[in-house]
Amino acid sequence: MSETWTVLLPATxxxxxxxxxxxxxxxxxxxxxxxxAALVADAGRFDAVITRTVPLTADFFDAADSLRVVVKHGAGVDHVDIDAATRNGVLVANTPGKNTNAVAEHALTLLLAAKRQVVRADAATRQADWRRHDFEGHELSGRTVGLVGAGNAGRRFAALLTGFGVSCVAYDPYVDPGVLPEHVELVESVRAVFEAADDASVHVPLTEDTRHVVGREELRLLPDDGVLVNTARGGVVDEAALVDALESGDIAGAGVDVYETEPPTADDPLLDRERAVFTQHNAGLTAEAARAVSLATAEHVRTVYEGGRPDTALNDPA
Structure with missing residues (x-):
């Protein structure tokens, strides 16, 4: 083919x-x-878009009259108006699984850092503030870890936990039980996860069904030495409820990579919780994952360019 395409890329x-x-x-x-507004005004020049997190709205798709395909650099597409894309004949695909190991390792890092108060101890040590007994932590061994979601990242996270001698419970209505590691037991609801778990980790996309699926009642079910980790999407966890749970001592800590508003503001009450560990929506950002996801997005764009349909297409445009 001799046609030349213009492709919109993420900033990085x-x-x-x-x-x-x-x-x-x-x-x-x-x-x-x-x-x-500036992006919408220029939307007509693009044949393909590779996107990270910048919203692609109905206004954008209505103006993008040359657009053929949008490919998500990653899995979650809550920032893409898929209905508007479909209405305008634009195929939407994603690249799930390419940063699975990166996300799972980051979730484990946050879990351990929160349980052992690593960030607080680091800050005190840097100030020559030697009070090591104030940073007594909790061990992971022998506990039950709950998984809200047992897709690619959730299952990989569970696999990484095997060396710690833990058991896992998981809720995921879409997963085939046959793909789960032996130490993971499926339960019938999110509430059942928190009833059985000592610590919990979130691994689901943000949808209308999952928004605030982890709230006050779920957090109160964790023991007071429990930790919640979220490397999925901010809106899955009710942040106001998480602030309350940390402030009241209902849970011992949290590891948070994603936020309801990104980036969070300096006066966000969640950021005042000293027993929480925070990162910047970078669970999937490793050099290895960046290369794998970049290549996968390119493969999907080329597939559409050559008249095909990516195997991860999320819609069926006219």
Missing amino acids: IDPSGPDELSDFASFVSISEYADE
């Missing part, structure tokens, strides 16, 4: 993917646009 992307498309594509960075 591993170059291996765009390099794979260079025989037919030119590239524009999302960083060139100051706001949504």
